[in-house]
Amino acid sequence: MSEIILHNYYRSSTSYRVRIALEMKGIKYRYVSHHLRLGEHLEPAYLAVNPQGLVPALIWSDGALLTQSLAIMEFLDEIQPQPPLLPPDAQGRARVRMLSQMIACDIHPVNNLRILTALRTLYGAGDEDVANWFRHWVNETFQPLEKILAESSDTGKFCHGDSPGLADICLVAQVANNARFNLNMVPYPVISRISAECLTLPAFIKAAPANQPDAE
Amino acid sequence: MSEIILHNYYRSSTSYRVRIALEMKGIKYRYVSHHLRLGEHLEPAYLAVNPQGLVPALIWSDGALLTQSLAIMEFLDEIQPQPPLLPPDAQGRARVRMLSQMIACDIHPVNNLRILTALRTLYGAGDEDVANWFRHWVNETFQPLEKILAESSDTGKFCHGDSPGLADICLVAQVANNARFNLNMVPYPVISRISAECLTLPAFIKAAPANQPDAE
Structure with missing residues (x-):
């Protein structure tokens, strides 16, 4: 058994997710930064660790490679059940996974750096085009997400x-x-309230992009 | 308790996933089709059921709305554990979830109909541009996926x-x-072998797009 390593980048939102979960679980890890805008995640040394060349990647204490932020967080929740990241009942877990995946499958993948870069390269998209693309896909999912959160007991x-x-x-x-x-958050009062509430908690504060060693 | 309803579309690959899981678990359901190319998923009657207006959506026997294919399949696995969709050990589950999410987060979301339509509308992408975009993102993930599958015991x-x-x-x-x-599948012998093996199984056959009532 050796140390746990998190390959990540301060501003990567999927890395941020895993850092919050590690902090909530009280699991110590070594922080290894890969500067995405400089392409450090595509260097051969990192591809030898994670063939997909993405962050985050968690190297567990036995050397196992774990990637994909939701898979990593579910793993952490299983090996260290307190405090739980999922509710105890199957329908509750389905709801929390649904809400998580609305963001992790329907927003983030279409808005991450490699897609925005492809829009610039393939279609000559400029800064404003990219920002409009980003905001469009967030709003497409945040509207129903806000509604689901606002209407459910x-x-x-x-x-x-x-x-x-x-x-x-x-x-x-x-x-x-x-x-x-x-992004204009005014249409999303419930999302905004929950986000603000989270940001008062130590695990979320410690994991925040601005508080990482590679923050610029 | 009433019937279970699956809102889906024969050619939607996320719907296909859920159909396979339902068949594997032996869970009977009513098939409700929404023709995505005709925009039937965006009609008010369906938005009242699923505010996100996407398929698949599973209406459970108590009326609960479950969306997001991975969340639905994990739910089905919890309420009907046999045959299991996940291995018994935490690291095995993390690996299976990782492999699943490489497809469900890194390929499918950037290649689904709404994104391909946006490329056409916003950037005038033609059929060949769209096909190149699709193949690019599949290959980006299938290359490391093939490697991970080929090299792991x-x-x-x-x-x-x-x-x-x-x-x-x-x-x-x-x-x-x-x-x-x-897509040229020659570089992916392990993926091809596994896929072919699956397609010999009754659950996969029954759930296949061509075998659905709305298949064209």
Whole structure:
């Protein structure tokens, strides 16, 4: 058994998710930064660790490679169940995974750096085009997400009840990304309230992009 | 308790995933089709059911709305554990979820109909541009996926061991989509072998796009 390593980047929102989960679980790890804009994640030394060349990647204490932020967080929740990231009942877990995946599948993948770069390269998209693309896909999902959160009695202080979990982690990381593209959050009072609530908690504060060693 | 309803579309690969899981679990459901190319998923009657206006959506027997294919499949696995979609150990589950999410987060979202339509509308992309975009993002992930599957002793007849599970479901649905865009599968012998193996199983056959009532 050796140390746990997180390959990540301060501003990567999927990295931010995993950092929050590690902090919530009280799991110590070594922080290894890969500067995405400089392409450090595509260097041969990192591809030898993670063939997909993406962050985050967690190297567990036995050397196993774990990638994909939701898979990593579910793993952490299984090996260290307290505090739980998912509710105890199957329908509650389905709801929290649904809310998480609305962000992790329907927003983030179409708005991450490699897609925005492809729009610039292939179609000559400029800064404003890229920002419009980003905001469009966030709004497409945030509108129903806000409605689902606002109308359900399962929503509490956080996305599901009164304890933070998987969906709140995804939410906070997305809201942080939105700020970089000046997304108007006024139509999203419930999302904004939950995000603000999360940001008062030590795990979320410690994991925040601005508080990482590679923050610029 | 009333019937279980699956809102879906024969050619939607995320719908295909859920159909496979329902068949594997032996859960009966009513098939409700929404023709995506005709925009039927955006009609007010469906938005009242699922505010996100996407398929698949599963209406459980108590009326609860479940969306997001991975969340739905994990739910089905929890309420009907046999045959399991995930292995018994935490690291095995993390690996299967990782493989699933490589497809469900890194390929499908950037290649689905709404994104391809946006490329046409915003940037005047033509059929060949759209096909190139699709193939590019599949190859970006299929290359490391093939490598991970080929090099790991955890890979068996299927993605993880000798029973089909969550990752195989995602794999088969993606490979079916690839065929529509003439993706060259020669560089992917392990993925091709696993996909072919799955397609001999009754659950996968019953759930296949061509075997649905709305198939064209």
